Amino acid sequence: MxxxxxxxxxxxxxxxxxxxxxxxxxxxxxxxxxxxxxxxxxxxxxxxxxxxxxxxxxxxxxAGGHFYLGGGTAVQQATGHDDTPEEMYKYLVAVTPDPDPEKIRAYCEGSVEHFNWLESLGFQFERSFWPGKVVVPPGTEGLSYSGNEKVWPFCELAKPAPRGHSVPVPGEVxxxxxxxxxxxxxxxxxxxxxxxxxxxxxxxxxxxxxxxxxxxxxxxxxxxxxxxxxxxxxxxxxxxxxxxxxxxxxxxxxxxxxxxxxxxxxxxxxxxxxxxxxxxxxxxxxxxxxxxxxxITAAIYPPEVLVTGVIVNKEGKRFVAEDSYHSRTSAFVLEQPDQTAYLIVDEAHMQMPEMPLIKFIDGWETIAEMEAALGIPEGNLAATLERYNENARRGEDPDFHKQPEYLAPQDQGPWAAFDLSLGRAMYxxxxxxxxxxxxxxxxxxxxxxxxxxxxxxxxxxxxxxxxxxxxxxxxxxxxxxxxxxxxxxxxxxxxxxxxx
Structure with a gap:
């Protein structure tokens, strides 16, 4: 059967x-x-x-114990993060391909009551905030950014607020x-x-x-x-x-x-x-x-310093804002030729991932050597990096609108590459x-x-x-x-x- x-x-x-x-x-x-x-x-x-x-x-x-809640929960209030059901609603409608306004409205307007109901079962979310870009807070922090709230264009469509509420149990699962x-x-x-x-x-x-x-x-x-x-x-x-x-x-x-x-x-x-x-x-x-x-996802962070790098496809072209939530980045990887992508960082921003999901490939003294090793058409990656670095020095990213805090020129060789490709990274x-x-x-x-x-x-x-x-x-x-x-x-x- x-x-x-x-x-x-x-x-x-x-x-x-x-x-x-x-x-x-x-x-x-x-x-x-x-x-x-x-x-x-x-x-x-x-x-x-x-x-x-x-x-x-x-x-x-x-699951690790994240609950997406907002609209002014006790944890948001205690950590100084203003949020309203309306801003939460605008965000969820914006990121949902086929949104059901009635369901999203009910979820947002009922979110604080639902938060209270969860705590009434017999626990409390810690009244603390983890500020970094992370998949799951490393300790028992009760609040973090767990989506694309600060990522363009959503940051312009709704006021960003952290809504990832984590139960007080440390760890990934x-x-x-x-x-x-x-x-x-x-x-x-x-x-x-x-x-x-x-x-x-x-x-x-x-x-x-x-x-x-x-x-x-x-x-x-x-x-x-x-x-x-x-x-x-x-x-x-x-x-x-x-x-x-x-x-x-x-x-x-x-x-x-x-x-x-x-x-x-x-x-x-x-x-x-x-x-x-x-x-x-x-x-x-x-x-x-x-x-x-x-x-489906293979996160490039933590550490968040890797987010300052550039993600390119097999043609050496960028295709996503690198500060996106990890599954957003991965969804764009799946749309690239041969579902192939690489993260490129220079020596000044190179750290090994804390979770070995993306695969370290190698390091090279020159961009030309890296292009040849990765099979990227000659000059394409060099041109991408030159444009990115020139804009990053001014704190700008007109192509993909990565937020200024994650913009940094990748111009201090040698350069390293990580493999984000489906079937090679650990999705x-x-x-x-x-x-x-x-x-x-x-x-x-x-x-x-x-x-x-x-x-x-x-x-x-x-x-x-x-x-x-x-x-x-x-x-x-x-x-x-x-x-x-x-x-x-x-x-x-x-x-x-x-x-x-």
Whole structure:
């Protein structure tokens, strides 16, 4: 059976017995599913979670713990950063390829309340700010710039403000696991039932097409849960090779290289990110959108001194502002000939990356030698550097508008080159496409009507996060928890209006 196949739905009339009857069943306990379950239970709904893994968390638990929040959170206020829902809204609309103004408006206007809700689970974001250009703050700093807010043209379209809120767990991974643990604790207190190692296999529908339950499998045992509402929160499809090959082939790109062997992107995900949640939604009449949307990146920083260098393609031409957020830079790399790019720095600005994601190639005494070694047409890189250096001495970048703090002439030889090419640098990524949903998570059909009884949230739904050019660290945890809460509330309130 292909992992592209859509599961068949089960007609409710064919179910001879139900293992459980609840108001809301949630498929998956990551940040979205956990937030949905807690919010539905807080509304008084009887909630059951089916989690395929042996523990809660999913891919969310592997994340560093950034939440994209703004509009004047307590951390922003404590660190002296003015922000308003309106400026946050203008920024997110500007960086989103196909923005949904209603969803973005709700997210921005509800951001401070959502921040407070997260802290009410039992932790506090540290009231501190990390000022440098960084992927994740090195310590427990609670706030940093995690997107393109200070990058042109967005810095002119909306007043820049840092909105990357990090939970107080140092390091690259696992910070969100703490939030998941608190969600499990809160869910348990509210009477949510969680069945681990229970994987959903099919949706159950009635004769009208409404979703009224879920079939599950637990090792050799199978059964069906009857529910007034089903919320799919089962993650993306980055671990499904067939779906990746069809929709996001860059996540599978690998090349044999002379110096580094074969390199392929590292998938940020867990084994259950197999796209089943999306395919379940489609089985009941839902439609998937933005399926070619992906986050894929190989960061050139830290250290941020490398941002002063120039990034060129195989023709020796610049194509992106080097101070862009790392996945924005990487998205532009993917558009270059042969998806090939190099970072060039001189001796005065040369440091080895703190995370060895981009590959150090070599150093050369002259630009001409570097051009020959990299296969760049003779004179092209020299001309690019000459123009860049001349403008940088004046603190200007008329070509790509890199901010003055990251402009520095690269004229002190020898020169070094790093390989940013897809299949050679160590890229990592995940999928962004998912089910089309309303602002409350109701799954939509092709004609815009909702599938009765069916919701989706998190990585298997398409909301704000759409591509790497506009992404900011923390958007997926932020929108997953925010829209997960909305789905849980709406599903619970809908269930109350129906007979059990």
């Amino acid at each position: 292909s992992r592209l196949d859509i599961p068949e739905t089960v007609n409710a009339a064919e179910v001879t017995s139900w293992s459980d009857e609840v108001d809301v069943v949630v498929i998956g306990f990551g940040i979205a599913g956990g937030s949905a379950a807690v919010s539905a239970a807080a509304e008084g709904a009887r909630v059951l979670v089916l989690e395929k893994a042996a523990d809660a968390g999913g891919t969310s638990a592997m 696992g910070g969100a696991a703490m939030v998941i643990e608190l969600l499990v604790k809160r869910a348990t207190e509210l009477g949510v039932q969680i069945r681990y190692e229970h994987g959903a296999t099919n949706l159950v529908v009635d004769d009208t097409g409404a979703v009224v339950g879920v079939r599950w499998k637990h090792y050799g045992e199978t059964g069906a849960v009857k529910a007034n509402s089903v919320i799919i929160a089962a993650g993306g499809f980055a671990m499904n090779p067939e779906m990746v090959a069809k929709y996001t082939p860059a996540l599978a790109t690998k090349r044999k290289t002379k110096h580094h062997g074969e390199v392929e992107p590292y998938i940020l995900g867990n084994p259950n990110d197999d796209g089943l949640g999306i395919r379940l939604g489609v089985s009941a009449g839902g439609v998937a959108k933005n399926m070619d949307g992906l986050f 990592s990524g995940f999928t962004m496409g998912g089910l089309a949903v309303t602002i409350d998570g109701q799954v939509l059909r092709e004609d815009g009507a909702v599938v009765p009884g069916l919701y989706a949230a998190g990585a298997c739904a398409s909301n704000i996060a759409q591509d790497g050019k506009g992404y900011a660290s923390g958007v997926q945890l932020g929108e997953g928890s925010f829209f997960g809460r909305r789905a849980g509330r709406h599903a619970a309130r809908t269930a109350r209006r129906q007979p059990a």
